[in-house]
Amino acid sequence: MAVPRAAKTQRxxxxxxxxxxxxxxxxxxxxxSNGFRGxxxxxxxxxxxMSKPNLLYYFRTKEAIHRQLIDRVLFTWLExxxxxxxxxxxxxxxRSYIRxxxxxxxxxxxxSRLFANEVLQGAPHIExxxxxxxxxxxxxxxxxxRTWARAGKxxxxxxxxxxxxxxxxxxxxxxxxxxxxxVLGQASAGEGRFEDAARFLEQLxxxxxxxxxxx
Amino acid sequence: MAVPRAAKTQRxxxxxxxxxxxxxxxxxxxxxSNGFRGxxxxxxxxxxxMSKPNLLYYFRTKEAIHRQLIDRVLFTWLExxxxxxxxxxxxxxxRSYIRxxxxxxxxxxxxSRLFANEVLQGAPHIExxxxxxxxxxxxxxxxxxRTWARAGKxxxxxxxxxxxxxxxxxxxxxxxxxxxxxVLGQASAGEGRFEDAARFLEQLxxxxxxxxxxx
DNA sequence: GTAAGCTTTTACCAATCGGTCAAATATCGG
DNA sequence: CCGATATTTGACCGATTGGTAAAAGCTTAC
Numbered sequence: 001m002a003v004p005r006a007a008k009t010q011r012x013x014x015x016x017x018x019x020x021x022x023x024x025x026x027x028x029x030x031x032x033s034n035g036f037r038g039x040x041x042x043x044x045x046x047x048x049x050m051s052k053p054n055l056l057y058y059f060r061t062k063e064a065i066h067r068q069l070i071d072r073v074l075f076t077w078l079e080x081x082x083x084x085x086x087x088x089x090x091x092x093x094x095r096s097y098i099r100x101x102x103x104x105x106x107x108x109x110x111x112s113r114l115f116a117n118e119v120l121q122g123a124p125h126i127e128x129x130x131x132x133x134x135x136x137x138x139x140x141x142x143x144x145x146r147t148w149a150r151a152g153k154x155x156x157x158x159x160x161x162x163x164x165x166x167x168x169x170x171x172x173x174x175x176x177x178x179x180x181x182x183v184l185g186q187a188s189a190g191e192g193r194f195e196d197a198a199r200f201l202e203q204l205x206x207x208x209x210x211x212x213x214x215x
Numbered sequence: 216m217a218v219p220r221a222a223k224t225q226r227x228x229x230x231x232x233x234x235x236x237x238x239x240x241x242x243x244x245x246x247x248s249n250g251f252r253g254x255x256x257x258x259x260x261x262x263x264x265m266s267k268p269n270l271l272y273y274f275r276t277k278e279a280i281h282r283q284l285i286d287r288v289l290f291t292w293l294e295x296x297x298x299x300x301x302x303x304x305x306x307x308x309x310r311s312y313i314r315x316x317x318x319x320x321x322x323x324x325x326x327s328r329l330f331a332n333e334v335l336q337g338a339p340h341i342e343x344x345x346x347x348x349x350x351x352x353x354x355x356x357x358x359x360x361r362t363w364a365r366a367g368k369x370x371x372x373x374x375x376x377x378x379x380x381x382x383x384x385x386x387x388x389x390x391x392x393x394x395x396x397x398v399l400g401q402a403s404a405g406e407g408r409f410e411d412a413a414r415f416l417e418q419l420x421x422x423x424x425x426x427x428x429x430x
Numbered sequence: 431g432t433a434a435g436c437t438t439t440t441a442c443c444a445a446t447c448g449g450t451c452a453a454a455t456a457t458c459g460g
Numbered sequence: 461c462c463g464a465t466a467t468t469t470g471a472c473c474g475a476t477t478g479g480t481a482a483a484a485g486c487t488t489a490c
Contacts, residue, residue: 016436033336037253041478054438056479113335116390120331121248123393130397138398155422160399161415165384168391172383175331178338182345183353184375200376207370208423230457230467256448269468271449437486446477456467 023048027065032113073111086144090153101170106194112174154209238263242280247328288326301359305368316385321409327389369424
């Protein structure tokens with residue numbers, strides 16, 4: 001029997017690459033809407049259009065699929081905050097961070113829900129990443145915000161809770177999509193709610209931060 | 216064999232009441248941290264300190280336990296928004312709504328997570344409640360907010376997204392507790408983060424809503 | 431074409447799942 | 461104390477779970 005990934009050729013076949021991608025995409029569907037424990041290999045295999053043993057030829061365990069997905073998502077998730085630039089204009093930096101996070105909620109809701117499921121259930125697989133890389137990044141950007149506040153460029157406020165509130169408000173539109181749609185009703189048929197949300201959030205945060213900036 | 220609830224006596228024993236409460240409490244633990252599909256009757260039974268058949272004597276199915284929990288939580292969850300008073304002062308109404316929601320995130324995190332799990336996974340058990348009672352309540356309160364804005368008492372803004380942002384920012388401290396703790400580090404040992412959050416959120420929302428109220 | 435390696439399938443396994451059953455035991459009114 | 465009823469238990473069931481073994485089928489370089 002041949003070993004799938006990391007074969008002796010060291011070079012991944014075209015088939016391998018295709019199938020692994022199909023599996024990960026299917027797994028993202030399943031994991032993001034059922035959580036880890038609530039998802040089954042059979043579900044993923046069916047969604048990927050292959051038999052269970054065939055799927056297990058590419059990923060040895062259910063955990064392996066999940067881990068790879070989580071790793072990708074974590075990277076993607078940190079990107080917008082990485083882009084936060086200390087040299088930029090505070091107002092436009094924060095505004096575009098909000099906009100990017102909201103775009104991610106719109107364009108990658110499955111990734112958002114995968115992450116939400118993981119954290120909601122105690123983050124058993126990513127506790128280290130949260131306490132390590134994530135915390136360090138947030139610490140760094142919080143310091144930037146604090147500096148802006150001290151320079152009087154924005155209102156004084158707790159930078160950590162500012163970041164939390166941007167995370168929560170934007171991700172809400174992915175994670176609680178069903179609820180948002182239910183409450184907005186027919187009016188939310190299209191993607192208009194994301195534009196409305198963008199307008200609202202920009203007003204909320206920009207006005208809130210500008211309010212006492214001059215004082 | 217005796218039928219547990221709704222016995223012919225029509226009157227619930229003290230034992231029944233106690234055991235059912237213990238089961239629901241244990242189930243809240245388990246469901247809130249594993250989701251519905253990720254939770255097992257055995258886990259709940261063990262957490263409740265009884266055998267599985269014994270538990271099933273009080274609740275015929277896993278669904279039955281979950282449904283009862285969800286019903287309770289839904290009721291509790293709507294209460295603060297119910298209290299929103301059209302006759303009150305806009306500023307204090309919104310402020311106290313935020314405070315109450317944040318207190319609930321602090322005091323009933325399991326309930327918040329149970330609800331979050333449910334909605335995150337597509338709200339299969341409560342879609343009707345969301346589209347019915349919840350939507351109606353939100354519609355009603357949104358109209359109140361809109362009236363306040365038209366009267367110039369608060370800044371003009373989309374009332375639905377205002378409500379969403381209050382929900383998301385406050386519930387974030389329950390649902391993403393692990394992440395919040397990880398990022399804040401040791402500093403969040405106590406419950407201080409809730410007071411910090413309260414200060415931050417009040418400033419954010421009140422300044423944001425006041426900003427253009429005068430214009 | 432053919433051999434070597436890659437991919438897929440069929441059949442299967444032990445463990446766990448939600449739930450049942452009947453017998454054993456505890457409780458309580460009289 | 462007794463009988464009736466309420467509660468608890470252990471043994472069990474079929475279905476589903478994550479995962480394996482081995483052989484069959486397919487690609488590809490030569």
